[in-house]
């Protein structure tokens with residue numbers, strides 16, 4: 001029996017199978033979930049209390065002709081082995097084939113056709129989540145559904161690399177932009193030719209998996225308390241329409257004829273605007289808008305704040321003076337699973353060097369990263385712990401930096417990597433993390449030694465060898481050697497790494513690049529020279545180093561090289577930008593995490609002092625330079 005997750009005929013069966021045994025009245029403990037195959041098909045399915053991962057997979061096996069031992073059901077970090085009690089109503093689950101049998105060239109046909117969609121009992125647009133924050137989105141949904149009933153169809157958005165659609169109201173006005181998760185760049189149903197990866201594999205950014213940008217867009221909105229940075233209302237939805245794209249893998253990944261198809265998508269309010277920040281003089285941007293967006297970008301470690309992701313709306317000015325409002329969009333590449341190089345377009349804008357106001361300081365002071373994580377876990381239960389760790393770390397960093405007296409530009413600089421001698425170097429933030437990890441590692445070696453007692457070390461020389469092997473030299477920490485210290489801490493492997501390992505195994509078995517954004521296997525950790533070698537390979541091809549040159553206002557560093565060739569289909573493996581991973585947060589054991597944060601905080605003061613003296617030095621040099629001119 002050959003696994004075929006995507007045959008339309010079998011999928012029709014799936015919908016029927018899902019609904020038939022449960023079509024009676026609602027019972028307590030019943031939940032509806034959406035199972036998405038790694039090629040993008042979405043199947044609505046009802047669970048009752050007695051269901052477990054095996055029963056769900058058995059139903060899928062019957063319907064999709066997939067042997068259950070060859071597939072696994074995941075939900076964020078969790079691989080669902082049996083118990084499904086933690087799975088809430090409306091959760092999107094991912095069904096993946098076993099790694100050895102996965103192939104991104106497998107045909108991708110979704111459950112299409114009016115008959116199938118009618119049997120799937122979900123409405124045309126359903127908001128996934130129950131937060132009060134989604135009230136506005138629900139109003140927009142009603143307007144759109146009314147528009148669709150009146151024959152107003154959505155329209156495709158031409159810009160951007162992913163599939164995106166403007167949904168309209170009865171008057172024909174765009175009211176929302178919808179981005180299906182399986183149409184992201186490199187996802188199986190991308191309509192713009194950027195295909196080649198399965199859902200759950202590392203994507204455009206290696207630390208953001210394909211299919212996982214949607215919940216990040218929602219996270220950015222939910223974290224934007226009091227609408228401080230002006231992120232438009234955003235929610236995850238299950239949405240059904242014939243405009244969506246479905247590629248047919250058999251047919252060279254060409255789009256299929258349009259039929260009704262259900263998708264999981266991000267849904268964001270459409271905001272009328274006049275420009276984006278790459279087309280408009282940045283000097284007119286209000287200081288407070290730049291500060292507020294910058295504060296958000298730092299908290300969420302935004303790796304994609306280019307000018308195109310800041311919409312600009314002109315406001316009616318008094319006395320001919322035109323004011324503008326900024327609207328931050330496209331937060332799909334925030335909250336990566338590990339630290340990498342962020343991208344902050346505002347970093348060299350003069351507004352970012354102006355000190356924070358009292359209001360801004362108060363807002364930052366009131367931020368509570370633990371509360372934020374709890375809130376996100378509850379609103380977006382599929383969010384990965386590694387992303388939450390990045391949020392916690394960056395929020396602490398922001399709060400401490402601001403308390404020290406740093407301005408937005410200085411904080412952004414400390415988070416950004418530099419290139420020296422053609423090599424990418426860890427940012428100041430990453431160096432602090434590496435130092436904090438080193439302190440924990442040293443502490444663990446010491447406590448190990450105390451426990452073992454000196455008698456275990458028969459000769460001094462043994463001890464030296466052990467130290468040599470286990471403790472990375474501080475010199476290495478301060479240079480670009482991308483050491484991971486995940487092998488400290490005894491046998492306790494962090495559960496967060498499990499899914500990463502499976503991805504790594506798969507990538508290794510396919511002979512892909514040596515390093516990926518989710519970190520490398522222990523062998524490489526022990527032999528940093530191997531890594532150095534692999535890093536030097538990255539100077540060739542389309543590495544991020546090359547894109548770095550594009551960091552000037554208006555450039556779109558992540559995408560410009562791709563956007564230039566918009567025809568034909570591309571292999572994702574050839575074209576994905578690579579980026580060194582200097583710090584993995586996911587590999588810190590649960591019990592070490594608070595200790596790590598403690599050490600991290602302790603080390604911040606001297607890092608801030610160093611940064612402050614650098615800025616003062618630069619200013620002095622600038623002043624000297626200026627006085628020489630006159």
Ligand SMILES: Nc1ncnc2c1ncn2[C@@H]1O[C@H](COP(=O)(O)OP(=O)(O)OP(=O)(O)O)[C@@H](O)[C@H]1O
Nearest residue numbers: 157159160161162177232268269270271329330559
């Ligand atoms: N909330 C919004 N209101 C109005 N227009 C929007 C909104 N969000 C996005 N757009 C428009 O749609 C275009 C594509 O959206 P977006 O940048 O989010 O998609 P993307 O595929 O992630 O793009 P990119 O590849 O540039 O990152 C934007 O350039 C912008 O013009």
